[in-house]
Amino acid sequence: MHRRLAPVLALALAPALATTLVPAPARAGSPDPFGVWNRGDGNARVRIAPCDDKICAVNLWIGDTSGGEAVGDRLVLALQPQDADTLTGTAYDPQRDLTYSMRMTVGKDQLETRGCILGGLICRSVSWSRVE
Template sequence: PAVQQTAPAAKPTTAPTVGAASPSAPVPKPLANPVQAANSPLGVWLTEEKEGEIRIEQCGANLCGYAVDKKSNANGEQVLINMKPDKDKWSGRIFDPNSGSTYDSTIAVKSPDTLHVQGCAFGGMFCGGQTWTRVN
């Protein structure tokens, strides 16, 4: 009788483990996305002057930002160039379409919906910053 009880117990144990593996696989993905969105600059941001939207996305190990074309929603001119992760910020270059110049830059997420963007000229002697607001 003991052998009969062990054998049926082994079969149900195996079946739920297999069945449990499938439903548990998608669970980490939804949990990971909100956390990433909260402290990640990935996404679309509206500039402080509301001159345009910038889409920040992965480009290799770094981040890049592109002006979003309002008509096609496609990536336009590159604005953030090769932003490398550095503790709680990203450092690289920023292109100012108004002046046609490129500056040293840092970006840092200040809250889930705000991003501080700074550009510096002359080795950091002159710096200016903006706060961008998350669109999505």
């Protein structure tokens, strides 16, 4: 399994991005994942920002590229608020042509992503910390 199943990776993620969604944080009271985040293992830094009508997570820095990750790789997220701190939906990885189910729990300075494939049989969770 590819290390990048996160923003993000946990972002690790099942259905296709068939619907057009407004970025969830644009809605009042929605969790706000926008900003720059360091992955818990210290190997990645990503920027999460609006892109068109979705949300994109783009690699800004990768420490060890042997797992196939590269600066500029991105995930395209179609997420909806589930509750006060959680977004759910899908993430599409255009570099690998994979779509994952995604759950993102957003705190002020912490982010937890969980991505799954194969109907939830294979999942990965990743912790992130906000870069000041």
